Amino acid sequence: MSSKHINILEVKNLTKYFSVNKGLFSNQNSVVKAVDDVSFSIAKGETLGLVGESGCGKTTAGRTVLRLHEPTKGQIIFDGTDITKVRMKPYRKKMQMIFQDPYASLNPRMTVGDIIGEPMDIHKLAKGKERKDRIYHLLELVGLNKEHANRYPHEFSGGQRQRVGIARALAVQPEFIVCDEPISALDVSIQAQIVNMLEDLQNSLGLTYLFIAHDLSMVKHISNRVGVMYLGKLVELAKSDELYDKPAHPYTQALLSAIPIADPKASKEKKRIILEGDVPSPIDPPSGCRFRTRCPYATKICAEIEPEFKEISPSHMCACHLYNK
């Protein structure tokens, strides 16, 4: 990939396995390959979208990047420093996360003011009046007002809670934020508000996002580049326009064909690619290409050799044997 920008984040061969105990009387442990050998980089000020079905490992990837899970293998390089093994506290100030479920991710026993203020205390960013002013400022920045600081999370609606979650993430003035499906738990009418707010914040504060979602049209709207994950693997990564116009991987093609079109005529003409079967278990993924069990183009080689994740046209990466000729 040729990039003029300095990459704020580089992820190399990131792998996260979880061991699962099979049962009460069994000592056998099996391994869930949640994220398997994923590499990507994000330039400063850019938004990288990450899409895929439920359970494909995109949330795990996002959490592992922030070391909320310890990576099994691989390297995470933030702003030129390898943070795979370091003490994370100084980096928590620079890398933050917006969580998926605004109902569960705020401590019910703390006031909104304390939720937002606590990171400032920990990183010794502000005290006393300054702390208070910053909390008020952050609340206003996310479209709430300062009277809300003394209330508890349960007194808010879902959209408001997510705003609190965003204000909390912004409290340490981070450079990079992982947005883990920040809108999927919200009403459709609220989703657009939150996404627009995230965009405005990005422009005014110069933020970089890793935007995880399963809503393809939303991801297209907010992302500069989009990565598609399937069963723990990154299968395609390209500029969002390119990916949506010329999807290379059969899985991406199938995903994109599922986006509803608002025009009934065009909708009728559009051919929907229906995938056969279910997603295989990440405990025992298929050999070779992981998508081969559901791929309409699968051939013999797909079962034998794992396709390499490589550039098929400028800045367009794809892992598929169809482009290996």
Add this chain to the structure above:
Amino acid sequence: MFGYMIKRFAYSIFTLFVIITITFFLMHAIPGNVYNSEKNLPPAIVENIRAKYGLDKPLSEQYFTMLKNTLKLDFGISMKNRGRPVNDIITEHFPHSARLGIFSITLCLFIGIPLGILSALKKDKWQDRLAMIIATLGVSVPGFVVAVLTQYLLGVKLKWFPVIGDKTIYHLILPAIALSFLPISFIARLVRSSMVEVLEQDYIRTARAKGLSERVVIYKHALKNSIMPVVTYLGPLIAGVLTGSFVIESIFNIPGLGRYFVTSISNRDYTVTMGVTIFYAVFLVLMNFAVDVLYTVLDPRIKLKN
């Protein structure tokens, strides 16, 4: 809040009234009398005793006299202990029970809660298994067995602690262990199960993402959210432990209030039974009120409404 307190106070008075009434009629319903256990007394003496304690009057009259005296906080005179006022019995023996009780409650909190936290953090590891084996033992082995075992091993064999009495804090160690082994185990289990659940919550991940140290995550975010069941259990526990345990106090020869609960009933010592029951009930009502107030402190979602 103030309105709630008033209302709560009125409810408490009503609760106490019901307890007093039920206790009164139940204890008079038990066959036998305070003078029954003595050798066959001449009828004249029996008449004398009945007249002295007002037992010759109709039950309803006795009941209202008792209510009136209770309002004056006068629980009467013990029928068995030769004219000793019930109030004196309580003020003399309660401190012994309370001292042991406070010591036991302290043990419960400072051992039970950390044990539960440790179990939850090391879930399914050997520390957890060990703690839960101890906790299972604690719940299933009766207090008097623990009492006698510790007396024999730590007192008689190793001579670390005195075996009976409650003169010094050293005397209190063995009875406190015997008294708190069950609550410790119970609290450890309560803390473990709710903590395991809380540790999987999203807001714990949020706390970690903020950059908080593991200690702050556990004590500030997780513990405060998982302490609720312990608080619920603590109300009746404190009331029960402070007012004394008959078995433990007998084994360690501690002159506490506990034995009066039991002996007064078998002696049909009506006034003592009544006084001690009211004392215990007031304690329980107060503790439950304290628990309800504590709920609102611990969980802002709970509001005390009028």
